[in-house]
Amino acid sequence: MNRVLRSNPVREALRVAIAVAVALTLGFIVTLFVSEDPVGAYKAFLFGPVSRLNRFGDWIEESITLIFLGLAVALVFKASQFSLGQEGQMVLGALVAGAVALYVPLPGILRIPLGLLAAMVVGFLWGMLPGFLKAYVEADEIVSTLMLNVVALKIYEYLLTYKIKPPDAGYTASATFPDPGILPTFLPPLPFLAEIRQLFMQRTNISIALYLVLAAVVVVYLLMYRMPFGYELRMVGANLRFARYGGIHTRRTIMLSMAVSGIFAGLAGAHLAMGIHRKLILNITFGLGFEGIVVSLLARNNPLAVPLTGLAYGYLRAGADVMERSSDVSREMVLVIQAVIILLVTAERILPMVQRRIAARRSAPGAAQTPEPAPASGPAKGDA
Amino acid sequence: MSIGLVLRGIFSALFVASVLRISTPLILPALGGLISDLAGVINIALEGIMLVAAFTGVVVSAYTQNVWLGVLAGLAVGTLFSLILALFHLYLKTDIILAGIALNIMAQGGTVFLLFTLTGDKGSSASLASGTVPRVVIPLLHDVPVLGTILSGHHIFTYLAFLLAVVVAVFLYRTPLGTHLRAVGENPEAAASVGINVVRVQTIAIGLSGLLASLGGLSLSMAYLSFFQNNMTAGRGFIALAAIFLGGRTPWGTLLAAVFFGFADALANQFGSLQVPPQWVQMIPYAATVIALVVYNVRRRRQAIERARRMQEQLHAQGTAFGGGD
Numbered sequence: 001m002n003r004v005l006r007s008n009p010v011r012e013a014l015r016v017a018i019a020v021a022v023a024l025t026l027g028f029i030v031t032l033f034v035s036e037d038p039v040g041a042y043k044a045f046l047f048g049p050v051s052r053l054n055r056f057g058d059w060i061e062e063s064i065t066l067i068f069l070g071l072a073v074a075l076v077f078k079a080s081q082f083s084l085g086q087e088g089q090m091v092l093g094a095l096v097a098g099a100v101a102l103y104v105p106l107p108g109i110l111r112i113p114l115g116l117l118a119a120m121v122v123g124f125l126w127g128m129l130p131g132f133l134k135a136y137v138e139a140d141e142i143v144s145t146l147m148l149n150v151v152a153l154k155i156y157e158y159l160l161t162y163k164i165k166p167p168d169a170g171y172t173a174s175a176t177f178p179d180p181g182i183l184p185t186f187l188p189p190l191p192f193l194a195e196i197r198q199l200f201m202q203r204t205n206i207s208i209a210l211y212l213v214l215a216a217v218v219v220v221y222l223l224m225y226r227m228p229f230g231y232e233l234r235m236v237g238a239n240l241r242f243a244r245y246g247g248i249h250t251r252r253t254i255m256l257s258m259a260v261s262g263i264f265a266g267l268a269g270a271h272l273a274m275g276i277h278r279k280l281i282l283n284i285t286f287g288l289g290f291e292g293i294v295v296s297l298l299a300r301n302n303p304l305a306v307p308l309t310g311l312a313y314g315y316l317r318a319g320a321d322v323m324e325r326s327s328d329v330s331r332e333m334v335l336v337i338q339a340v341i342i343l344l345v346t347a348e349r350i351l352p353m354v355q356r357r358i359a360a361r362r363s364a365p366g367a368a369q370t371p372e373p374a375p376a377s378g379p380a381k382g383d384a
Numbered sequence: 385m386s387i388g389l390v391l392r393g394i395f396s397a398l399f400v401a402s403v404l405r406i407s408t409p410l411i412l413p414a415l416g417g418l419i420s421d422l423a424g425v426i427n428i429a430l431e432g433i434m435l436v437a438a439f440t441g442v443v444v445s446a447y448t449q450n451v452w453l454g455v456l457a458g459l460a461v462g463t464l465f466s467l468i469l470a471l472f473h474l475y476l477k478t479d480i481i482l483a484g485i486a487l488n489i490m491a492q493g494g495t496v497f498l499l500f501t502l503t504g505d506k507g508s509s510a511s512l513a514s515g516t517v518p519r520v521v522i523p524l525l526h527d528v529p530v531l532g533t534i535l536s537g538h539h540i541f542t543y544l545a546f547l548l549a550v551v552v553a554v555f556l557y558r559t560p561l562g563t564h565l566r567a568v569g570e571n572p573e574a575a576a577s578v579g580i581n582v583v584r585v586q587t588i589a590i591g592l593s594g595l596l597a598s599l600g601g602l603s604l605s606m607a608y609l610s611f612f613q614n615n616m617t618a619g620r621g622f623i624a625l626a627a628i629f630l631g632g633r634t635p636w637g638t639l640l641a642a643v644f645f646g647f648a649d650a651l652a653n654q655f656g657s658l659q660v661p662p663q664w665v666q667m668i669p670y671a672a673t674v675i676a677l678v679v680y681n682v683r684r685r686r687q688a689i690e691r692a693r694r695m696q697e698q699l700h701a702q703g704t705a706f707g708g709g710d
Contacts, residue, residue: 034501082481084481084485133674133677133678137678137681137682137685138681138685139674139677139678139681140629140677142426142428142481143625143626143629143673143677144674144677146622146625146626147622147626147670147671147673147674147677148670148674150619150622150667150670151667151670151671151674154663154664154666154667154670155663155667157663158661158663158664161661161663162661290485290488290489293482293485294485297482330496330497330500330501330506332492332493332494332496332497332500332506333493333497334493335489335490335492335493335494335497336490336493336494336497338486338489338493339486339487339489339490339493340486340490342482342483342485342486342489343468343472343478343483343486346472346478346479346482346483346486347472347476347477347478348476348477348478
């Protein structure tokens with residue numbers, strides 16, 4: 001049992017599980033205080049996303065955006081670059097994808113790849129800018145990315161308000177994209193589940209973004225663990241001086257880590273525009289700014305775990321939406337739950353402390369077990 | 385003609401007064417952020433602390449019908465909220481950026497959640513009868529034509545902001561604690577080796593940054609406006625961070641940068657009344673910060689190279705003096 005506990009992935013999973021459990025309990029206690037029907041509200045929160053097919057679809061769509069963002073963050077955090085620029089990359093990705101969807105008169109089979117490509121390129125470039133500044137003039141990436149986020153948001157707002165919005169529109173939004181600019185839904189025809197497939201196609205908007213995001217997970221994994229670039233990136237992240245000493249072109253790696261990360265944030269933006277909203281709206285990235293960080297963090301920056309945490313996190317968000325619509329508890333409660341999860345998961349000392357307590361209690365009654373050495377002050381320092 | 389209108393707008397006393405007013409909720413958190421930044425603990429949570437304090441002040445003043453109780457409660461809760469950051473970063477070893485992000489998320493969600501629970505409204509606390517702090521009319525100055533308009537009649541937080549800039553400068557550079565604080569930020573190991581309690585100093589620094597950010601938050605909800613609004617800080621906590629860097633991490637520079645950002649904001653308002661897209665003006669503070677960051681770093685690096693070169697020359701000179709070959 002103890003051997004299992006000490007193995008790293010299990011420990012990480014346990015840490016996350018404990019954090020989520022504590023946070024959800026806390027959320028329930030809060031619900032008890034504010035709701036007339038706390039049990040009903042919490043039920044809606046916990047089971048809402050799977051209670052109807054369309055809600056299930058919303059959950060998956062939400063999760064797709066989060067997984068793209070989580071991948072973006074995993075890449076850049078693995079290089080120990082604390083880029084917080086995903087929101088800017090995302091909003092510009094949405095902008096160019098939307099522009100392609102609206103204005104490029106190509107059939108869907110070309111227009112959609114072009115839109116996605118444009119979002120990837122813009123994300124890459126908008127990530128490369130702070131990356132360059134960090135690598136070559138040592139400008140702190142936290143500050144520069146936070147600033148560039150606002151610059152990107154303002155560019156988006158300006159173009160949307162003054163160039164893209166149809167003059168007769170009552171509120172600030174683009175026209176709805178024409179069909180060739182919308183990510184199509186597609187499920188492979190299966191001989192046995194034909195009816196279920198039919199239902200999904202009718203009731204949900206799960207689009208080809210689902211396959212894109214799965215492909216992206218594989219690509220990021222291969223990039224990080226099977227390619228020289230990934231090796232360099234991880235070396236830079238683990239120990240910059242050592243990496244430099246080992247002959248790695250650290251400046252270029254830093255710059256590229258932030259740029260390549262931007263590709264996936266850009267794709268998240270494209271998904272928002274061409275998949276979820278199907279038009280450009282003001283505040284299109286609202287509430288998503290830092291969510292990729294949380295998703296990646298819960299996955300310990302492991303790209304293969306990002307889909308899981310993305311789905312889990314998307315589930316919380318989708319559940320909160322259902323709760324708000326069907327009870328007297330507002331969806332913002334989930335933000336507090338999320339914050340508690342982040343704090344508990346990232347607190348390096350909490351789990352070792354708990355383990356030590358358990359170990360102490362176990363050895364106190366003179367149990368037959370060999371006395372367990374207290375774990376070193378914290379598990380191998382996390383990537384985050 | 386539009387340029388002329390804008391220029392006339394900028395050079396009016398009312399405009400200058402509005403710059404001071406708009407700068408207040410930037411100066412206060414920026415000064416707070418400066419203290420914690422100099423202590424080596426960057427406080428990303430300024431935004432969240434401001435929100436929490438702004439919200440608490442409004443709610444407490446509405447329920448007690450006492451403005452000052454509201455202010456006190458806002459300061460207390462905001463500061464306590466900032467100490468969560470200290471607890472998690474300093475004692476439980478959470479990464480400070482991530483803890484800061486978590487606190488911001490918590491503040492944004494928590495305030496709206498409670499607002500909805502208390503008022504049934506997610507947008508603002510307009511239905512609560514909360515108070516505002518009184519305006520300060522400076523007796524004689526108030527009647528002087530231009531100066532009176534500029535300097536008199538502001539809310540108390542505005543005067544406090546400028547006063548606190550002086551206090552923070554004195555604190556950082558003229559008191560033992562301030563010196564310890566900067567030493568800790570400069571090199572924690574070295575500071576610890578001479579007997580400074582690093583964790584204690586950093587806890588104090590975060591607490592002070594929380595106190596000042598709380599003042600900033602209160603100045604929004606109890607002076608600038610008379611109610612709390614969903615996400616009413618609107619990124620001011622991040623602008624405050626930017627002001628610190630733009631100001632070269634000094635009190636005067638930070639003050640100046642914050643006022644500059646206030647100026648840009650006031651300018652954007654002016655442009656808003658014309659046909660000029662306000663987004664371009666709103667962008668200025670952020671773009672300026674990135675540029676300043678670059679300039680600052682390039683200069684610092686050049687200085688470092690210069691220093692290294694000089695030292696090498698000295699060594700070389702010594703080397704030849706001792707007759708040591710190459």
